[in-house]
Amino acid sequence: MKTLIANPVLIKEVKLRFRSMKSFTGILFYLMAMSIFVFGFIFLTTSLTGSGFFRPDESFLLFSMMTYIQLGLILFITPGLTAGTISTEREKQTLNILLTTAQTSFQIIFGKMTSSIAFLLLMIVSGLPIYSLVFLYGGVDPLQIVVIFLFYFLTLLAIGSIGVMYSTIIRKTIVSMIVTYGTMIFLSVVTAFFLLLSIQISTLGTGTPTFSPFSYLWASINPAIVMLTLLQPGFAQEIQTMTAIELPLWVGYLVFYSLLTAGALWLAVKRLRVNMNKYK
């Protein structure tokens, strides 16, 4: 455990990332945008309805919107933070030296991975105070927040691992970026399309939904859909009747993305020292 925390790559990267003001301005901007959004929303709903006060269902709506915005941020920022971690070292010709040090492949990958997602984690955590504002108005279960943050964490970890993996096995950062974004879009958009398709097919002859593992699969790997089931238990029920599978979607999500994370990191560790030919 100590070797994990005292990871030289992690320490160096964190130091570098937070040395430049960019990171702080980024977080500052994020917090400002969030605040403007939240207060704007509260102001608009209270003044438009004329009721002069913020109702719990409106509070819940705000909470849901914020949750989706953050999910969007995670999906879009994580590839950018991770898909270049190894390949830029390769391009800058610092990787060969790094690989001759006494660090294991796992240590290097772990350090790279943690340092790149640390920034996003910090960003999300720094948004917590604004988040908790919603509690003041009710309508949101604190447990829900915990669940959603765990959900974020898993998503972050999975997309981050995919980025690091591509960055390891693909030479050029730009290609790695494109492939990582492509994978992210596949997981978050294309799967929804497949879900619609497979629901159509499964209801085709009968008109009523039948047992459909494919629908379940597509639904359970789509972050937006799984998040909706976390926010709205009613929707979870609906998906269950549609696929005729009792298992909650989040179980599928947990299994799929945990395996994905483990697989991607394993591959990255295995492949770090292969293809070490030249960086000219």
Next chain:
Amino acid sequence: MIEIVGLTKKYGSFYGLQDLNLTIEEGTVFGFVGANGAGKSTTFSILATLLQPTAGDAFIDGMSVTKNAHEVRKQIGYMPDFFGVYDQLKANEYLDFYGASYGLTPKEREALIPKLLELVNLEHKRYDYVDLLSRGMKQRLCLARSLIHDPKILILDEPASGLDPRARVEMRDILKELKSMGKTILISSHILPELAEMCDSIGVIDAGKLIAQGSVHEIQAHLQSEKVLKVKLAGPAKEAMAFFENDPLVSKLVEKPEKQSIEFLYRGTEEDQIRLLRQAMERSLPILSFAEEETDLEDVFMAIMKGVEVK
């Protein structure tokens, strides 16, 4: 001690390195000479555990670079031919990072960094950003970096490339100091006279094959069966020209009137050479001096490469 056994590296169907065998004794400096693309960097990358050989293996103190790579890494300091530095890091932080990468404690690093910077004459750049250093300074910093874990063996791939003459002299002085510290040094370079001066032994590689190995003198003797002889004359050259022309071991005879001398290539042994001189004296030729033109490693190198081209 470094042992290289049957080391082979294929890039596709092309041999980057073919059946290389070498032994380098502890505490010696080994110079690796070869033209562009000869396979020097390939060999060094394999030794530095960065590249997997297609066949064969290398052993550093008996540890295989392919099977015990992790242990080997602790024993070697490697300086690649091309390398980058992290921007935004200062020189001391740069060294600190690599020190940590070798598992040195913060205290050890703190004590070590000023010493290393002093060794490579960069004390005054301690708090400067690494990517703003000049090329030669980066090179020296990289050398300091490769020393941070006090490795027994240094593998330096063209450490003097891109340096101005003064920086080269400095680099050479640093290497001499390292040699005196008892390190085993493997160095490749294009600047051959430099190698000649500081190497205990030299290996010449061409097209992935080791074509000669030994001390600088041995290499010269081995690779140069022909030497240039220069005869300075006090009188007319005509008679002397005719005499040397007749000797079967002489070729490419030229007269250099401006220097009052003649020069030719001689293919004989030392005994032959003695005989030739005696005969010349017997004929009372007006010989002022009779000398072998000093050839440095550079000439040898050129000769080898020409020979290879002809093949």
